[in-house]
Amino acid sequence: MDIIISNSSNIPLYEQVKEQIKNKIVSNELKTGELLPSIRSLAKDLRISVITTKNAYEELEREGYVETIPGKGTYVANKNKELIKEEQLQKIEGLIDTAVSIAKISGISKEEIREMLDILFEEE
Amino acid sequence: MDIIISNSSNIPLYEQVKEQIKNKIVSNELKTGELLPSIRSLAKDLRISVITTKNAYEELEREGYVETIPGKGTYVANKNKELIKEEQLQKIEGLIDTAVSIAKISGISKEEIREMLDILFEEE
DNA sequence: ACAACTGTATATAAACAGTATACACTGTTT
DNA sequence: AAACAGTGTATACTGTTTATATACAGTTGT
Secondary structure (H helix, E strand, C coil): CCCCCCCCCCCCHHHHHHHHHHHHHHCCCCCCCCECCCHHHHHHHHCCCHHHHHHHHHHHHHCCCEEEECCCEEEECCCCHHHHHHHHHHHHHHHHHHHHHHHHHCCCCHHHHHHHHHHHHHHC | CCCCCCCCCCCCHHHHHHHHHHHHHHCCCCCCCCECCCHHHHHHHHCCCHHHHHHHHHHHHHCCCEEEECCCEEEECCCCHHHHHHHHHHHHHHHHHHHHHHHHHCCCCHHHHHHHHHHHHHHC
């Protein structure tokens, strides 16, 4: 499982792991029913503690993205695809909303943001 | 000074205070040389500790937004306006960038984001 | 000098992030 | 059935971050 974590980031390790796995589920790179790497092997890969990977998996389970069976492993859950898209839309709306707030405060125009959007959408 | 803080937010108190004061400086609601409320009076207003308001002011000073003189008070610093705008632009670019990343992962189109941008820009 | 205001320093408590290690469950191999 | 090698779980500990109370020190006007 290719996950890249940064120790110098201000984002907690378990959250970096959580987000990247969530992304793989949302993008369908990880499909429903698929077995995730064990917390141990993932921890060894990333050179972090077993407990940290466990925390990541626990949060994913709390949010309904995975299901874990003691002694067996952790599997991608059958989460409603429409619900997932709705969550992503809301996340984006939140980001755009703060961006707009900042723009208004500092007198930045809508066109400047539009340009950023155009450029960033092509680039990646 | 009207600042609204939420105890239930996941954002630390000192950071909520810091951001809102920074916004007032960026929007020129607080002008260069102006005296901020004392850490004590602000703490009393917001019903938080003196140390917490002090932490907020310290960070603002570290970022060059204010200057504080022991025994006298804390004043809005004469920070380069162009530099401030540059910082705000970068902050917005970061937000749009993550929004675009999420959109690409979950198959959300540029048009959907554009619509959000239009709506949010009119609303507020 | 004193009173009333400023910011500062020290010590403490609680929550959070990350860890190591010992424990318990599941499945396979013998 | 016993042994083993894999899975997740629970406990206990360390260091950092967030927030606090309280005692200290500088500035100003009377």
